[in-house]
Amino acid sequence: MSESELDLTLDAAELTARLVDIPSVSGDEKALADLVENALRGLAHLTVDRHGNNVVARTHLGRAERVVLAGHLDTVPIADNVPSRLDENDVLWGCGTTDMKSGVAVQLRIAATVPEPNRDLTFVFYDQEEVAADLNGLGKVAAAHPDWLTGDFAVLLEPSDAEVEGGCQGTLRVLLRTKGERAHSARSWMGANAIHAASPILAKLAAYEPRRPVIDGLEFHEGLNAVRIEGGVANNVIPDRCTVTVNFRYAPDRSEADALAHVREVFADCDIDEFVVDDSSPGALPGLSHPAAAAFMEAVGGHAMPKFGWTDVSRFSALGVPAVNYGPGDALLAHKVDERVETKAILHCEERLRAWLTS
């Protein structure tokens, strides 16, 4: 076994350490993608495709259902926390240990050790998840080769502490701009104050009562918030412009269009000069009522939780594939200098997925 090959006979924890020791900061995933592709090409039961630094491997056993196991290869920038380090409590430290090379290791172990799964399998390894949405490798594969991603159900092995996180909330960001007229503040009645004109906007936000709809048994929790406000010209000038940046996080029973219509309605009587849609990403329904999802829930145990933040499960949802997050590690440790994962959590996830796919 040379330095230039991944040894898929290592257990998932050892394999995670090996993956962490191969840097793959967003935009620099080629070395790791090459190793993953080569390792998968050595497995006779899989066909392997590649698009850029995205690798997709599939079984073709003619099973009644197909499930997708997906994970990203990239990490945030290394913060002096590579190579990995295993401490005396079997905790593995290092950049990507939790987000999400432990999940990738589990994918690779399932690929290597389950040649005859009870459902056809698709393994997706993609790049640039940690950067701007338009660079995201999963999005690029979805655009170029949507047929590679078809399936009945998908599991993203993002860190979820081995709990199932179903669906995800959508996010919409709008800029609300009010207009006024400049004047010297000593003669303020000669102008019109754009910051004062934003008062009804803040009043609507402060009074907003977010919905908490239950979907597929999961209680989501919406939120409508100002995330920025900016206005002012000089300390003696009545400002002619004020901008409130509003972020709406919405449950997946609303479409992108519904969400936008709702926000427009909330601020309908606020005398807004410019209403700019700055960013929009749809939510994803949990899809837990699908038979493949139900079987998955039964195999992994526990109860599903709603995913409040936006994740790539939404990309699968847009392709008509219900998806959940399920992976080792605590998401709150992601992107931190002291990122780490318990090795037993990695092995637990691997075992639960194998149980689901071989029972």
Place this chain on the structure above:
Amino acid sequence: MSESELDLTLDAAELTARLVDIPSVSGDEKALADLVENALRGLAHLTVDRHGNNVVARTHLGRAERVVLAGHLDTVPIADNVPSRLDENDVLWGCGTTDMKSGVAVQLRIAATVPEPNRDLTFVFYDQEEVAADLNGLGKVAAAHPDWLTGDFAVLLEPSDAEVEGGCQGTLRVLLRTKGERAHSARSWMGANAIHAASPILAKLAAYEPRRPVIDGLEFHEGLNAVRIEGGVANNVIPDRCTVTVNFRYAPDRSEADALAHVREVFADCDIDEFVVDDSSPGALPGLSHPAAAAFMEAVGGHAMPKFGWTDVSRFSALGVPAVNYGPGDALLAHKVDERVETKAILHCEERLRAWLTS
């Protein structure tokens, strides 16, 4: 008459041109202050004192009243508008023509040509009016030699289009800071939004009804305005901090302390985390009921107007000397590249002041 002397036999318009051609941008007034001092020392009826680049000249005739004529020597930076230029319509163009070398020329002409005024006279020429308040030469003389500035009434020869502007409004700037707690905007209920917490502040501002009190026959006009607002951490973070900068311009029947108490009261129930006084300058009462002022009004004609912005008349007011602005030129042309003054306006002001002081 050498280049190094001012010729006070020139008429006030010619003298203005001569003064404009001697650059005296704030901080660089020494050359002009030297010329002014030397010219005044040549006048036997005056005693002359100097403090830094501030020159004070006084008669000592034992008159029942003493009036002060004051003006600043400095200008804003030259904008390729020096030397001065007299056009075919007798309009004088150049930096300082209106603000306020024409006023200074009138002061110098009165000093030179009215050796036996009906009231004792004090002429004040000071530096650094166009820059930070703590550099202001009038303020420095007031601190070091308040006796030089005593009087019954003062006229600042700032451009007022030869209308009398009485008193000035005070100005108070406060920072109102609200506090929240950061959280990811997808889980906004885990935090507290400091921008939303500023909503009651903006509501108070938008609903505020300013007073328009009549003082000494002049209608002032207050104003309470947000001049800046800032809040926000990142587009996906509930902000923990928001700052509203509020400017209160108040009529001179309120003291600084009254004004501050009023602003505190307006926002008393707004749940403000920090209330910071950022700037405060008191207003000045018009003092038009004083006999010297009444005689002045009668001599110059027209009707007095309230001064809404803050001016150095407030410094005289603080010394117990009622003061007004009265000078040639349009204040709206001050600080502009196309700054200019009609020569007849300069001569008119000189004549009106002479009439008052010799009748």
